[in-house]
Amino acid sequence: MYTITIRHWEAMTKINIISFNTLTFSEKSARRFFLDFCWKNHQRYCPACKNRKLYHLADGRRRCGRCGYTFHDFSRRYLSRCAFTSRQWLWFLKLFALDIAPASIAAEMEVSYATILKAADTVRRAIVAQALDAGRLYDAGIWPGPGNPLPTQEIVNAPVFGIIELGGVAICDLLPDLRAENLLHFKLNFCLKTASVGQVVYTAPYKQYLALVSCGSGLWPARYIKHADKRLPVEASPFWSFAKQRLRQMRGVPASHFPLYLKECELRYNSRNEDLIPVLAQALCAFVPRPDA
Ligand SMILES: [Zn+2]
Structure with missing residues (x-):
């Protein structure tokens, strides 16, 4: 039986190629990697109202006992965009962290170029959401991500x-x-x-x-x-x-994309002595902010 021993990633943890191989060994192992960033101590709560009284549905989703919101583990988070499996996200993060050109990532992963551009955009918006000045960026017209109305004016x-x-x-x-x-x-x-x-x-x-x-x-x-x-x-x-x-x-x-690229540069530079995969995974597992909601 294959057991995953590497859990609870600290920001400084280096994921070498062997441990990366362990993570991507199955969809289950990859999913568990992301779940650790999503739910502290596996404690689920409603993403809409934070209530902890939830009902299990037959299809694996949960329904909030207070507001009725139905959700799965990645609902409202950046990684629910792009319809990637957890394994695909891990491979994407690996290739993105290595600065591989989007066209090459698309070829390696056998997904469309448009999907890769969307995944890269999702990671950049997830990086922005972690920034201390995220609120100011949204006020300046930067789209926070899915669940928010698209900006009406081009920057x-x-x-x-x-x-x-x-x-x-x-x-x-x-x-x-x-x-x-x-x-x-x-x-x-x-x-x-x-x-x-x-x-x-x-x-x-x-x-x-x-x-x-x-x-x-x-x-x-x-x-x-x-x-x-x-x-x-x-x-x-x-x-x-x-x-x-x-x-x-x-x-x-x-x-319109310059702030996203600049924030990516900032994060890459400040994380230059760390492994980018857990840093990016953490950002990707955050809820998409809804500043106007
Ligand atoms: Zn709720």
């Missing part, structure tokens, strides 16, 4: 983020009082230095921030406007070197 200019790097930890802080146009105004009227990587514009230090960063057409109003200043202090930041390289590879980041 033309991404919000402005301030970058801080302290003791090897990067923070990309959404600054709700600043807009992309403000960066341009600071540049033209106050000589704030700016540089770019693709469409993404970043600046010289501003207040307590090493740089401001944003992206969108509002930063490129005319051909004569260039963001090409050299030797900005942020260039010395290991986080920014890391983020810049990733942003360069992405070629043409849409403004």
Whole structure:
């Protein structure tokens, strides 16, 4: 009999290829891995009203004794999007963590390219939900995930983020009082230095921030406007070197997705000495926030 001995993952636990093999050995073992992140001590409660009095239904689901909400173990969580099995999610996380191109992941997993893009989008939104400034990101028009109405307006200019790097930890802080146009105004009227990587514009230090960063057409109003200043202090930041390289590879980041990519960079950088699989699994097992509900 095959028993799973590796349980209750700490953030620092490294899942080597042998233990990964154990996790993906069966759908049951993979599912148990995710369930540990979903329910503390296996204690189920209603995702809608948190009530613990539940009825078992014949199909394996549960029904809340108070509000009548019917749910399964992954209801309302990020990992219920994409209709992946737990094994598929684990393999996806492994390949995503290794930065394999979406087309290659699709080929390896024999699922459509669109599904892989959706899975990657789901992981990024799950990362955003864990961020301290998640509420501000949702206020800025970022869609939290399934269960929320889709934004009615396309984001033309991404919000402005301030970058801080302290003791090897990067923070990309959404600054709700600043807009992309403000960066341009600071540049033209106050000589704030700016540089770019693709469409993404970043600046010289501003207040307590090493740089401001944003992206969108509002930063490129005319051909004569260039963001090409050299030797900005942020260039010395290991986080920014890391983020810049990733942003360069992405070629043409849409403004609406820029915050998701930036938060992914932040998490990858800050988790660089950890195994990403449990970090991402934990995010994926969280309930999708419903800020407007
Ligand atoms: Zn309920």
